[in-house]
Amino acid sequence: MFRFILTLCLLAMPLQAEEVVLGLSSDKVAITATFEGSDILIFGAVKRETAISEIPLDVIITVAGPSVPVTVRRKDRRFGIWVNTEVVELDAAPSFYAVATTGPFDEVMSNTEDLRHRVSIGRAIRSVGAATMAEDAGRFTEALIRIRRDKDAYQVREGAVAIDEQTLFRTSISLPANLTEGAYETRIFLTREGRVVSEFDTTIDVRKVGLERWLYSLSREKPMIYGLMSLAIAIAAGWMASAAFQALRRG
């Protein structure tokens, strides 16, 4: 009887047949004063109780920075000059987003699964009320993606995930130097014929450290002292340069 229930359970949960065991080269990124970006190696293995399926396995890895609302403005010609006319407020767009796959995106993930899990860049941006703000709200989202892709803040790397024996996979995600702080949600999807068979979540912690941390905290927690400190530095620097030049002229 027990064995029968167990079999039933296994049949009822085909998703759990293959699981991800994940490794990260580091789960923390420290932003120091001389931070120039960072490469993170994401690697793992597929743990399974059953034999390897005939249908090849695909892996999709996404890394997403903290999501914040974004205002997208469009310029138009009015009375001969170019001015901002239309505005669309997108509810939440990640500050950084990278998708790496084992093959062309359309082949490794179906549209329905993309819709459900919000994997592709377009789906990762939430814009519920956007359609009411402009007739062609979709073009504002496209513009956001285009602008951020040019800055490497959004990356689509099809075929960048290497997979061996349908079991071991790895990829490297390069985080640019212009990184914002926060928990970077990292997701791994295992798919077969576009359907998700397993999903795994973890976070990479991106934080300012040392002097960067101290200055940032001071500016938020004691803005008065921070402002006075800025002025003191400015006055001191101005005075020192003046004194130094006077000494130079005399000497």
Add this chain to the structure above:
Amino acid sequence: MQIYLPIAEVSVNAFLLLGLGGIVGILSGMFGVGGGFLMTPLLFFIGIPPAVAVATEANQIVASSFSGVLAHFRRKTVDLRMGTVLLIGGLLGAGLGVFIFNYLKSQGQVDLLVKLCYVVFLGIIGGMMFVESLNAIRNTRRGAAPKRKKHGWVHGLPFKMRFRTSGLYISVIPPLMVGVAVGILAAIMGVGGGFIMVPAMIYLLGMPTKVVVGTSLFQIIFVTAFTTMLHATTNFTVDIALAVLLLVGGVIGAQIGTTIGTRMKAEQLRILLAIMVLAVCGKLGLDLLLMPSELYSLGTGGGH
């Protein structure tokens, strides 16, 4: 060498910032302008968020103006009395300007207004200075004595005050009005206002060019220090790392600029400032007239 800026959250080249600070510092020392109208667009261009650029710029101007004003104090080319009168007017005007700015912000299109303000004022001031100083240079070449304009109505006003350093005995009303007007514009345009103040002092108040530069720097220090504190405590947008990089270049540049300035003739100084103002005006004007390569722009959510 790349430096990550803690408040701006962008990574920039340290030497580029030192260089930018130096160039703007030289101009600041030469002409008595804070350099904000040049530096702020440059910072936008290298990818610093506008809010951080405007706030940090104010802090950097404090440093270069202080450095410059010390050099002018040694030469006794600062009219403290005139500077104080202008400053009182300036602070009143700045308060009024912030009020106007917030009203326009609620009506939308404040960006456009700021740009149009720039183009119109830079164009008028640059053009007027250019023509005037060109004539002055021609006159000195011909050997004619430069004539000082006397404003009759200015001398008829009450509350007369003696400004010894400037060699003026005029009513306090015109300098106070100049201060208020510059303060309003400075608050709307987000700059120290030196490029408006300097021509106003020369042409409206009739002050000698050499005294104008030091006096302008003197009052800019206070206006920008006030702005820095305002930004630091309300918007948290002053980036001290960015400010330090800019001001190291800036204070050195200001000393060099002051030295260059004292060796040049007043007309030459004015014509150079005029050309610079016209160049910035032309660039901003073209931006409005030509079709931009990217029609869309991004901003942080919530803000208009």
